[in-house]
Amino acid sequence: MKLYNTLSGKKEEFAPHGDEVKIYVCGVTPYDDAHIGHAMSYVIFDVIRRYLKFRDFKVKYVQNVTDIDDKIIDRANQRDIPPAELAKKYTDSYFEDMDALNIEPADVYPKATGEIPKIIEVIQGLIDKGFAYPAGGSVYFRVRKDPDYGKLSHRSLDDMMSAECALGSGEKEDPMDFALWKASKPDEPFWESPWGEGRPGWHIECSAMSLKYLGEQIDIHGGGQDLIFPHHENEIAQSESFTGKKPFAKYWLHNGLLQFGEDKMSKSLGNLVTIKQILGEGEDEIKREYNADVLRIFILKSHYRSPLTYAEEGLEAARQDMERLMRVVAREDSGGGKGKALDAEPYSRRFIDSMDDDFNTARALAVLFDLARAIYQASNSGVGFKDAKEVFLSLAHKVLGLRLRHIIITPPPLRLKLTTYAPDVIIGANPTPELEERVSRLVKERVKCREEKNWQRADEIRNKLAELGVDLEDTPQETQRIWRRTPSIESLDSFLKKLGITL
Ligand SMILES: [Zn+2]
Secondary structure (H helix, E strand, C coil): CCEEECCCCEEEEECCCCEEEEEEEECCCCCCCCCCHHHHHHHHHHHHHHHHHCCCCCCEEEEEEECCHHHHHHHHHHHHCHHHHHHHHHHHHHHHHHCCCCCCCCCCEEHHHHHHHHHHHHHHHHHHHCEEEEECCEEECCHHHCCCCCCCCCCCCCHHHHHHHCCCCCCCCCCCCEEEEEECCCCCCCCCCCCCEEECHHHHHHHHHHHHCCCCCCEEEEEEEEHHHHHHHHHHHHHHHHHHHCEEEEEEECCCCCCCCCCECHHHHHHCCEEHHHCCCCCCCCCCCCHHHHHHHHHCCCCCCCCCCHHHHHHHHHHHHHHHHHHHHHCCCCCCCCCCEEEHHHHHHHHHHHEEECCCCCCCCHHHHHHHHHHHHHHHHHCCCCHHHHHHHHHHHHHHHCCCCCCCCCCCCCCCCCCCEEEEEEECCCCCCHHHHHHHHHHHHHHHHHCCCCHHHHHHHHHHHHCCCCCEEEECCCEEEECCCCCCHHHHHHHHHHCCCCC
């Protein structure tokens, strides 16, 4: 298995330190609802983790919550509520989103405010070793003391200087130095420390939590490309200076960023789409109602290191992809494995080859679509596909985290004498008994037309139902109904009336 390491700038063979792969992924700062840029990053690391488990690695996955930060304090002040209350609200909201997206929970979700003693211990250790110094109630990291500083972002100190100089604070020894501990300002939450009342800096939190829950050296550290500098560069400097062990993290994985047209998706540009809005749970008017599978497919169709451009057309295409996969889920192998059977082995090998190549989910997903097509053809031509479907489901569920869940209604309210019904596939629709009755009547009429070789009328029924959101699919044995949208009762009634059919 090869993965691209930001630290070396190339693909490397994956060789973890020990039996258990230790992964740390930077988590959220809960001051607002999570947006689809967050969804992108956490879906990607979820799939990486799932794939490692699929390949029989033991994995320990830690992701922090930065529940104290300037953004939280500012937003809480605007709303006139305590910062802790705001952080709690959006931490809960974040966990809801992760659950909705079928993201496996981390083994530990440490919160910065719950880890103050460990953070103070690491800061004190850095002071004792000469890597940090207190000044004016704050503590700063002495960047020039670390000869490796810049090794992740591949920048020289002089390059960084120009950017950082403007932010120089009078109490720092050097404008490059960054805060480990911040003296508290009036009306801000604070904790007691050897340097006075204050709160931790963002970078030190991740070093301390990673040390506490995963030990001195970890295998994979992940996050978005926007975290490479300064956040991850600073984490390396702190952790390696504190422990004296290098590398702090063996592999640094960074996902590309979500774009909105030409722009980055951001609150300040007003183009931010939250996960709740996409899933149709948002409180405002932009309701989109794509399910988690659609969003996961949309994300996984690109390589994780590439930027992903948000677009409705992209989500629509992903919805159609999902429907193709759902149709396979609904197919049952009625042949009992007699005679010829579809061999899924070449597909699963190609899938694994793709994922082994720096988690190329775009190619892996393409293989899954190929397998879906092969199963579909097998089911239409009487070739066995029971084992192939198991392989398909295992790759889709276990590795890509797709639920492909559908509701099956059996038996249908109206039994047909002329043909058997396949179970209904319901994708984002709500077939009430009234709708069910009308659609069943139309299906029954179509079966009759086909028997009478009235192909024109049979096609008319099929096309009209498709237009209203219900696809009919014929196999040699049965007709399956795929409810893609909820048709209106009025449109069905007027169509029945036009055909001269009474219920
Ligand atoms: Zn971090």
